Amino acid sequence: MSAGQEAREPGEDRAGEYVLGTLTLAERVAFARDLARDPALAQAVRDWERRLGPLSLVAPEIRPGPHVWERIARALPGGAAANDNRVRALTRRLRLWQGGAAAAALAAAGLALVILSPRPERPDGARYVAVVTSGGAAPALLVSIDTATGQAAVRPVAAETPAGHSLQLWYVGTDAVPKPLGLIGADAARLPLPAGARAGEGVFAVSVEPPGGSPTGLPTGPVVYTGKLIRE
Amino acid sequence: MRDDATLERLLDAVAARDEAALRALYDLTAPKLLGVILRIQRDRSAAEDILQDVFLRVWQSAGSYVPEAGRPLSWLCTIARNRAIDAIRRRTEAQGPVHEDGEDWLERLADPHDSEDSILGRDALRACLARLDPAHRDCVVLAYCEGFSREDLAQRFERPVNTIKTWLHRALASLKGCLEAVS
Numbered sequence: 001m002s003a004g005q006e007a008r009e010p011g012e013d014r015a016g017e018y019v020l021g022t023l024t025l026a027e028r029v030a031f032a033r034d035l036a037r038d039p040a041l042a043q044a045v046r047d048w049e050r051r052l053g054p055l056s057l058v059a060p061e062i063r064p065g066p067h068v069w070e071r072i073a074r075a076l077p078g079g080a081a082a083n084d085n086r087v088r089a090l091t092r093r094l095r096l097w098q099g100g101a102a103a104a105a106l107a108a109a110g111l112a113l114v115i116l117s118p119r120p121e122r123p124d125g126a127r128y129v130a131v132v133t134s135g136g137a138a139p140a141l142l143v144s145i146d147t148a149t150g151q152a153a154v155r156p157v158a159a160e161t162p163a164g165h166s167l168q169l170w171y172v173g174t175d176a177v178p179k180p181l182g183l184i185g186a187d188a189a190r191l192p193l194p195a196g197a198r199a200g201e202g203v204f205a206v207s208v209e210p211p212g213g214s215p216t217g218l219p220t221g222p223v224v225y226t227g228k229l230i231r232e
Numbered sequence: 233m234r235d236d237a238t239l240e241r242l243l244d245a246v247a248a249r250d251e252a253a254l255r256a257l258y259d260l261t262a263p264k265l266l267g268v269i270l271r272i273q274r275d276r277s278a279a280e281d282i283l284q285d286v287f288l289r290v291w292q293s294a295g296s297y298v299p300e301a302g303r304p305l306s307w308l309c310t311i312a313r314n315r316a317i318d319a320i321r322r323r324t325e326a327q328g329p330v331h332e333d334g335e336d337w338l339e340r341l342a343d344p345h346d347s348e349d350s351i352l353g354r355d356a357l358r359a360c361l362a363r364l365d366p367a368h369r370d371c372v373v374l375a376y377c378e379g380f381s382r383e384d385l386a387q388r389f390e391r392p393v394n395t396i397k398t399w400l401h402r403a404l405a406s407l408k409g410c411l412e413a414v415s
Contacts, residue, residue, distance in 0.1 A: 012404075012405075012408075013401045013404065016400075016401070016404035016408075017400060017401075017404070019376075020372065020375040020376050020400065020404070021272075021313070021317035021321075021375055021376065021379055021381075022375045022380070022381060022382050022385075022397075022400060023321075024321070024381070024382075025321040025322060028317075028318070028321055046300070046301060046302070048404075049302060049306070049310050050302055050306075050353075051357065051407065051408070051411050052357070052376055053302060053306045053309065053310070053353070054341060054353050054354040054357045054358075055341065055357065055373065055376050055377055056268050056306065056309040056310070056313060056376075057264075057305065057306065057309065057354075058340040058341055059264060059267035059268040059270075059271055059309075059377075060267045061263035061264050061266075061267050062263055062266045062267045062270055063262075063263045063266070064262050064263070064266045064280055064283055065280065067280075068262070068280045068283055068284050069255070069258060069262075071284050072254075072258070072284050072287045072288060072291075073251070073255075075284075075288055076251055076254070076288075076291060077249075222295070222296075224292075225292075226292075
Protein backbone atom coordinates (compact mmCIF):
# COMPACT_ATOMS: atom_id res chain seq x y z
CA MET A 1 0.00 0.00 0.00
CA SER A 2 1.43 3.36 -1.01
CA ALA A 3 1.92 6.31 1.26
CA GLY A 4 -0.69 8.20 -0.77
CA GLN A 5 -3.35 5.66 0.07
CA GLU A 6 -2.44 5.83 3.75
CA ALA A 7 -2.75 9.59 3.71
CA ARG A 8 -6.34 9.36 2.49
CA GLU A 9 -7.42 7.06 5.27
CA PRO A 10 -9.96 8.70 7.54
CA GLY A 11 -8.47 10.34 10.62
CA GLU A 12 -10.81 8.32 12.79
CA ASP A 13 -9.32 4.99 11.64
CA ARG A 14 -5.78 6.28 11.99
CA ALA A 15 -6.49 7.71 15.46
CA GLY A 16 -8.02 4.41 16.58
CA GLU A 17 -5.16 2.35 15.20
CA TYR A 18 -2.63 4.78 16.71
CA VAL A 19 -4.11 4.21 20.14
CA LEU A 20 -4.40 0.46 19.55
CA GLY A 21 -0.74 0.53 18.51
CA THR A 22 -1.20 -1.26 15.18
CA LEU A 23 0.15 1.47 12.90
CA THR A 24 3.48 0.57 11.34
CA LEU A 25 6.48 2.54 12.55
CA ALA A 26 6.39 4.85 9.50
CA GLU A 27 2.64 5.44 9.87
CA ARG A 28 3.07 6.02 13.59
CA VAL A 29 5.79 8.62 13.12
CA ALA A 30 3.76 10.39 10.40
CA PHE A 31 0.67 10.31 12.59
CA ALA A 32 2.51 11.76 15.59
CA ARG A 33 3.62 14.63 13.35
CA ASP A 34 0.06 15.28 12.17
CA LEU A 35 -1.15 15.06 15.75
CA ALA A 36 0.90 18.07 16.78
CA ARG A 37 -0.78 20.16 14.07
CA ASP A 38 -4.35 18.91 14.05
CA PRO A 39 -6.49 19.54 17.14
CA ALA A 40 -9.33 17.37 15.74
CA LEU A 41 -6.94 14.44 15.44
CA ALA A 42 -5.63 15.05 18.95
CA GLN A 43 -9.21 15.01 20.22
CA ALA A 44 -9.91 11.75 18.35
CA VAL A 45 -6.85 10.22 20.04
CA ARG A 46 -7.96 11.39 23.49
CA ASP A 47 -11.41 9.91 22.82
CA TRP A 48 -9.90 6.53 21.93
CA GLU A 49 -7.59 6.63 24.94
CA ARG A 50 -10.61 7.23 27.13
CA ARG A 51 -12.68 4.47 25.50
CA LEU A 52 -9.96 1.81 25.70
CA GLY A 53 -8.34 3.05 28.92
CA PRO A 54 -10.08 0.53 31.18
CA LEU A 55 -8.09 -2.22 29.42
CA SER A 56 -4.86 -0.57 30.61
CA LEU A 57 -5.97 -0.33 34.19
CA VAL A 58 -6.52 -4.08 34.46
CA ALA A 59 -2.81 -4.77 33.96
CA PRO A 60 -1.34 -6.59 36.96
CA GLU A 61 0.92 -4.57 39.28
CA ILE A 62 4.56 -5.60 39.08
CA ARG A 63 7.08 -3.99 41.39
CA PRO A 64 10.17 -2.71 39.55
CA GLY A 65 13.65 -3.47 40.90
CA PRO A 66 15.28 -0.81 43.12
CA HIS A 67 17.80 0.06 40.40
CA VAL A 68 15.06 1.66 38.28
CA TRP A 69 14.42 4.47 40.75
CA GLU A 70 18.16 4.87 41.34
CA ARG A 71 18.70 5.46 37.63
CA ILE A 72 15.80 7.93 37.49
CA ALA A 73 17.14 9.85 40.49
CA ARG A 74 20.59 10.06 38.95
CA ALA A 75 19.12 11.49 35.76
CA LEU A 76 17.24 14.28 37.55
CA PRO A 77 18.83 17.73 37.60
CA GLY A 78 19.54 17.39 41.32
CA GLY A 79 20.80 13.84 40.92
CA ALA A 80 24.26 14.61 39.63
CA ALA A 81 24.81 18.08 41.07
CA ALA A 82 22.52 18.80 43.98
CA ASN A 83 23.05 22.56 43.85
CA ASP A 84 22.41 22.98 40.18
CA ASN A 85 19.10 24.77 40.18
CA ARG A 86 19.54 26.57 36.89
CA VAL A 87 17.09 24.43 34.99
CA ARG A 88 14.76 24.75 37.93
CA ALA A 89 14.97 28.54 37.84
CA LEU A 90 14.52 28.56 34.10
CA THR A 91 11.59 26.23 34.26
CA ARG A 92 9.86 28.19 37.02
CA ARG A 93 10.09 31.25 34.86
CA LEU A 94 8.44 29.31 32.06
CA ARG A 95 5.52 27.82 33.88
CA LEU A 96 3.17 29.50 31.40
CA TRP A 97 2.50 26.40 29.41
CA GLN A 98 0.63 28.15 26.65
CA GLY A 99 1.49 25.36 24.25
CA GLY A 100 0.44 22.47 26.46
CA ALA A 101 -0.96 20.35 23.65
CA ALA A 102 2.04 20.94 21.44
CA ALA A 103 4.40 20.13 24.29
CA ALA A 104 2.55 16.93 25.04
CA ALA A 105 2.75 15.91 21.41
CA LEU A 106 6.47 16.55 21.43
CA ALA A 107 6.87 14.49 24.54
CA ALA A 108 4.90 11.70 22.93
CA ALA A 109 7.12 11.70 19.89
CA GLY A 110 9.96 10.24 21.94
CA LEU A 111 12.60 12.90 22.06
CA ALA A 112 15.51 13.93 24.22
CA LEU A 113 18.26 16.51 23.99
CA VAL A 114 21.70 14.99 23.87
CA ILE A 115 24.82 17.05 24.09
CA LEU A 116 28.28 15.81 23.27
CA SER A 117 31.49 17.61 23.95
CA PRO A 118 34.04 16.28 21.49
CA ARG A 119 37.73 16.46 22.21
CA PRO A 120 39.22 19.29 20.17
CA GLU A 121 42.52 17.50 19.62
CA ARG A 122 41.07 15.30 16.88
CA PRO A 123 39.91 17.83 14.32
CA ASP A 124 39.95 15.75 11.19
CA GLY A 125 38.41 12.52 10.03
CA ALA A 126 34.81 11.42 10.17
CA ARG A 127 33.52 10.59 13.61
CA TYR A 128 30.47 8.57 14.35
CA VAL A 129 28.41 8.84 17.45
CA ALA A 130 25.71 6.43 18.53
CA VAL A 131 23.32 7.88 21.04
CA VAL A 132 21.83 5.06 23.04
CA THR A 133 18.44 5.84 24.49
CA SER A 134 16.05 3.58 26.28
CA GLY A 135 13.41 2.12 24.03
CA GLY A 136 15.32 3.17 20.92
CA ALA A 137 13.83 6.68 20.92
CA ALA A 138 15.73 9.09 18.71
CA PRO A 139 17.17 12.15 20.48
CA ALA A 140 15.76 15.56 19.56
CA LEU A 141 19.07 17.16 18.83
CA LEU A 142 22.75 16.51 18.90
CA VAL A 143 24.70 19.49 20.17
CA SER A 144 28.45 19.18 20.00
CA ILE A 145 30.73 21.87 21.31
CA ASP A 146 33.93 22.76 19.55
CA THR A 147 35.95 24.27 22.35
CA ALA A 148 38.63 25.45 19.92
CA THR A 149 36.34 27.70 17.84
CA GLY A 150 33.73 28.42 20.50
CA GLN A 151 30.95 27.13 18.30
CA ALA A 152 28.14 24.70 18.87
CA ALA A 153 27.21 22.36 16.04
CA VAL A 154 23.50 21.69 16.28
CA ARG A 155 22.11 18.79 14.34
CA PRO A 156 18.35 18.16 14.53
CA VAL A 157 17.59 14.44 14.68
CA ALA A 158 14.01 13.96 15.79
CA ALA A 159 13.11 17.44 17.07
CA GLU A 160 9.67 18.43 15.87
CA THR A 161 8.55 22.02 15.71
CA PRO A 162 4.86 22.61 16.52
CA ALA A 163 2.98 24.33 13.71
CA GLY A 164 3.17 28.12 13.86
CA HIS A 165 6.09 28.10 16.33
CA SER A 166 9.85 28.09 16.32
CA LEU A 167 12.18 26.06 18.51
CA GLN A 168 14.88 28.16 20.15
CA LEU A 169 18.06 26.92 21.79
CA TRP A 170 19.24 28.57 25.02
CA TYR A 171 22.32 28.34 27.14
CA VAL A 172 21.95 28.82 30.87
CA GLY A 173 25.26 29.50 32.58
CA THR A 174 26.23 30.06 36.18
CA ASP A 175 24.37 33.39 36.31
CA ALA A 176 21.09 31.53 35.59
CA VAL A 177 20.14 34.00 32.86
CA PRO A 178 19.19 32.16 29.65
CA LYS A 179 21.12 33.37 26.61
CA PRO A 180 19.62 32.76 23.17
CA LEU A 181 21.86 30.71 20.89
CA GLY A 182 19.61 30.55 17.86
CA LEU A 183 16.66 28.91 16.22
CA ILE A 184 16.60 25.22 15.41
CA GLY A 185 15.76 24.63 11.79
CA ALA A 186 15.48 21.48 9.75
CA ASP A 187 19.20 21.45 8.93
CA ALA A 188 22.40 21.29 10.91
CA ALA A 189 23.76 24.67 11.96
CA ARG A 190 26.76 26.13 13.72
CA LEU A 191 26.01 28.67 16.41
CA PRO A 192 28.46 30.86 18.35
CA LEU A 193 28.67 30.10 22.05
CA PRO A 194 28.82 32.48 25.00
CA ALA A 195 32.10 32.38 26.92
CA GLY A 196 31.00 30.21 29.84
CA ALA A 197 29.67 27.47 27.59
CA ARG A 198 33.08 26.97 26.06
CA ALA A 199 34.28 25.52 29.30
CA GLY A 200 31.62 22.89 29.00
CA GLU A 201 29.57 24.14 31.91
CA GLY A 202 25.93 25.02 32.14
CA VAL A 203 22.71 23.71 30.74
CA PHE A 204 21.18 23.79 27.30
CA ALA A 205 17.45 24.13 26.86
CA VAL A 206 15.05 24.25 23.95
CA SER A 207 11.84 26.26 24.22
CA VAL A 208 8.82 26.67 21.98
CA GLU A 209 8.61 30.28 20.81
CA PRO A 210 6.62 32.44 18.41
CA PRO A 211 7.83 32.21 14.79
CA GLY A 212 11.26 33.80 14.52
CA GLY A 213 12.09 33.34 18.17
CA SER A 214 11.36 34.94 21.52
CA PRO A 215 10.48 38.63 21.16
CA THR A 216 11.82 39.42 24.64
CA GLY A 217 15.28 37.88 24.57
CA LEU A 218 14.21 35.45 27.27
CA PRO A 219 12.26 32.20 26.82
CA THR A 220 8.52 32.83 26.68
CA GLY A 221 7.20 29.35 25.86
CA PRO A 222 7.48 25.90 27.42
CA VAL A 223 10.89 24.28 27.70
CA VAL A 224 10.57 21.01 25.85
CA TYR A 225 14.11 19.66 26.13
CA THR A 226 17.07 20.25 28.38
CA GLY A 227 20.49 18.70 28.40
CA LYS A 228 23.95 19.01 29.86
CA LEU A 229 27.30 18.51 28.27
CA ILE A 230 28.75 15.06 28.61
CA ARG A 231 32.51 15.01 28.31
CA GLU A 232 33.72 12.45 25.83
CA MET B 233 -3.62 6.35 48.48
CA ARG B 234 -3.82 6.37 44.73
CA ASP B 235 -6.90 8.55 44.33
CA ASP B 236 -7.19 11.14 41.57
CA ALA B 237 -6.77 14.10 43.93
CA THR B 238 -3.51 12.74 45.37
CA LEU B 239 -2.08 11.96 41.95
CA GLU B 240 -3.08 15.38 40.59
CA ARG B 241 -1.46 17.10 43.55
CA LEU B 242 1.73 15.09 42.99
CA LEU B 243 1.75 15.90 39.26
CA ASP B 244 1.44 19.62 40.11
CA ALA B 245 4.36 19.33 42.52
CA VAL B 246 6.41 17.41 39.94
CA ALA B 247 5.70 20.16 37.41
CA ALA B 248 7.16 22.60 39.96
CA ARG B 249 10.32 20.43 40.02
CA ASP B 250 9.73 18.69 43.34
CA GLU B 251 11.84 15.53 43.23
CA ALA B 252 10.26 14.12 46.39
CA ALA B 253 6.87 14.36 44.66
CA LEU B 254 8.24 12.41 41.70
CA ARG B 255 9.41 9.72 44.10
CA ALA B 256 5.99 9.59 45.75
CA LEU B 257 4.30 9.40 42.36
CA TYR B 258 6.71 6.63 41.37
CA ASP B 259 5.97 4.61 44.50
CA LEU B 260 2.24 4.85 43.90
CA THR B 261 2.13 4.20 40.17
CA ALA B 262 5.32 2.47 38.95
CA PRO B 263 4.06 -1.10 39.63
CA LYS B 264 0.91 -0.49 37.57
CA LEU B 265 2.87 1.14 34.76
CA LEU B 266 5.42 -1.68 34.73
CA GLY B 267 2.49 -4.11 34.46
CA VAL B 268 1.19 -2.18 31.44
CA ILE B 269 4.64 -2.11 29.82
CA LEU B 270 5.46 -5.77 30.51
CA ARG B 271 2.32 -6.96 28.71
CA ILE B 272 3.77 -5.33 25.57
CA GLN B 273 7.52 -5.52 26.12
CA ARG B 274 7.99 -8.92 27.73
CA ASP B 275 11.70 -8.56 28.32
CA ARG B 276 11.96 -7.43 31.94
CA SER B 277 15.12 -5.40 31.56
CA ALA B 278 13.88 -3.61 28.43
CA ALA B 279 10.54 -2.99 30.17
CA GLU B 280 12.33 -1.39 33.14
CA ASP B 281 14.28 0.83 30.75
CA ILE B 282 10.96 2.01 29.32
CA LEU B 283 9.61 2.62 32.84
CA GLN B 284 12.64 4.77 33.64
CA ASP B 285 12.08 6.72 30.44
CA VAL B 286 8.40 7.20 31.29
CA PHE B 287 9.22 8.82 34.63
CA LEU B 288 11.86 11.08 33.14
CA ARG B 289 9.26 12.10 30.58
CA VAL B 290 6.75 12.74 33.36
CA TRP B 291 9.41 14.84 35.11
CA GLN B 292 9.68 16.95 31.96
CA SER B 293 6.04 17.14 31.02
CA ALA B 294 4.00 16.84 34.22
CA GLY B 295 2.93 20.46 33.64
CA SER B 296 1.13 19.41 30.49
CA TYR B 297 -1.28 17.19 32.42
CA VAL B 298 -4.81 18.58 32.27
CA PRO B 299 -7.88 16.79 33.65
CA GLU B 300 -9.37 16.78 30.12
CA ALA B 301 -6.58 14.35 29.18
CA GLY B 302 -8.26 11.77 31.41
CA ARG B 303 -7.70 10.69 34.98
CA PRO B 304 -4.11 10.96 36.18
CA LEU B 305 -3.46 7.21 36.32
CA SER B 306 -4.95 6.76 32.84
CA TRP B 307 -2.76 9.60 31.57
CA LEU B 308 0.32 7.87 33.00
CA CYS B 309 -0.76 4.50 31.57
CA THR B 310 -1.13 6.14 28.16
CA ILE B 311 2.42 7.50 28.30
CA ALA B 312 3.70 4.08 29.37
CA ARG B 313 1.78 2.25 26.62
CA ASN B 314 2.92 4.72 23.97
CA ARG B 315 6.55 4.34 24.97
CA ALA B 316 6.25 0.55 24.99
CA ILE B 317 4.58 0.48 21.57
CA ASP B 318 7.15 2.92 20.16
CA ALA B 319 9.91 0.66 21.42
CA ILE B 320 8.57 -2.59 19.99
CA ARG B 321 7.63 -1.01 16.64
CA ARG B 322 11.19 0.24 16.28
CA ARG B 323 12.56 -3.21 16.87
CA THR B 324 12.65 -5.67 14.04
CA GLU B 325 13.07 -9.04 15.71
CA ALA B 326 10.03 -11.02 16.75
CA GLN B 327 8.63 -11.02 20.26
CA GLY B 328 8.85 -14.09 22.44
CA PRO B 329 5.96 -16.50 22.76
CA VAL B 330 2.66 -15.11 23.93
CA HIS B 331 1.18 -16.45 27.12
CA GLU B 332 -2.23 -14.89 27.28
CA ASP B 333 -5.00 -14.59 24.79
CA GLY B 334 -7.56 -11.84 24.41
CA GLU B 335 -10.16 -13.70 26.43
CA ASP B 336 -8.10 -13.39 29.64
CA TRP B 337 -7.97 -9.62 29.50
CA LEU B 338 -11.70 -9.52 28.96
CA GLU B 339 -12.19 -11.59 32.09
CA ARG B 340 -10.03 -9.17 34.00
CA LEU B 341 -12.32 -6.35 32.87
CA ALA B 342 -15.17 -8.14 34.58
CA ASP B 343 -13.17 -8.61 37.76
CA PRO B 344 -13.78 -5.61 40.04
CA HIS B 345 -10.30 -5.63 41.62
CA ASP B 346 -9.31 -2.15 40.51
CA SER B 347 -11.32 0.25 42.59
CA GLU B 348 -9.78 3.34 41.00
CA ASP B 349 -11.22 2.48 37.62
CA SER B 350 -14.61 3.85 36.87
CA ILE B 351 -17.00 0.94 36.99
CA LEU B 352 -19.16 2.62 34.40
CA GLY B 353 -16.49 2.98 31.72
CA ARG B 354 -15.22 -0.53 32.32
CA ASP B 355 -18.63 -2.17 32.18
CA ALA B 356 -19.54 -0.27 29.03
CA LEU B 357 -16.31 -1.30 27.33
CA ARG B 358 -16.80 -4.92 28.37
CA ALA B 359 -20.38 -4.95 27.11
CA CYS B 360 -19.41 -3.37 23.80
CA LEU B 361 -16.39 -5.66 23.30
CA ALA B 362 -18.69 -8.61 23.92
CA ARG B 363 -20.86 -7.56 20.97
CA LEU B 364 -17.99 -7.70 18.50
CA ASP B 365 -17.22 -10.67 16.30
CA PRO B 366 -14.97 -12.79 18.55
CA ALA B 367 -12.00 -12.75 16.14
CA HIS B 368 -12.28 -8.97 15.70
CA ARG B 369 -12.49 -8.52 19.46
CA ASP B 370 -9.39 -10.64 20.03
CA CYS B 371 -7.52 -8.52 17.49
CA VAL B 372 -8.43 -5.32 19.35
CA VAL B 373 -7.55 -6.72 22.76
CA LEU B 374 -4.30 -8.38 21.68
CA ALA B 375 -3.21 -5.20 19.91
CA TYR B 376 -4.06 -2.90 22.79
CA CYS B 377 -2.97 -5.07 25.69
CA GLU B 378 -0.05 -6.98 24.24
CA GLY B 379 1.20 -4.76 21.45
CA PHE B 380 0.39 -7.14 18.56
CA SER B 381 1.16 -5.56 15.19
CA ARG B 382 -1.04 -6.13 12.14
CA GLU B 383 1.54 -8.71 10.99
CA ASP B 384 1.44 -10.50 14.35
CA LEU B 385 -2.36 -10.62 14.12
CA ALA B 386 -2.25 -11.79 10.49
CA GLN B 387 -0.02 -14.68 11.53
CA ARG B 388 -2.11 -15.55 14.53
CA PHE B 389 -5.43 -15.52 12.69
CA GLU B 390 -3.98 -16.83 9.41
CA ARG B 391 -5.41 -13.96 7.39
CA PRO B 392 -3.82 -11.38 5.07
CA VAL B 393 -2.66 -8.16 6.73
CA ASN B 394 -5.25 -6.16 4.79
CA THR B 395 -8.03 -8.34 6.16
CA ILE B 396 -6.75 -7.69 9.68
CA LYS B 397 -6.75 -3.97 8.97
CA THR B 398 -10.36 -4.18 7.79
CA TRP B 399 -11.29 -6.15 10.92
CA LEU B 400 -9.64 -3.55 13.14
CA HIS B 401 -11.38 -0.65 11.42
CA ARG B 402 -14.74 -2.42 11.61
CA ALA B 403 -14.23 -3.33 15.25
CA LEU B 404 -13.22 0.23 16.15
CA ALA B 405 -16.24 1.68 14.33
CA SER B 406 -18.60 -0.74 16.11
CA LEU B 407 -16.97 -0.06 19.48
CA LYS B 408 -17.26 3.68 19.03
CA GLY B 409 -20.93 3.43 18.02
CA CYS B 410 -21.74 1.10 20.88
CA LEU B 411 -19.91 3.17 23.54
CA GLU B 412 -21.56 6.37 22.36
CA ALA B 413 -24.99 4.71 22.51
CA VAL B 414 -24.34 3.39 26.03
CA SER B 415 -23.06 6.66 27.52
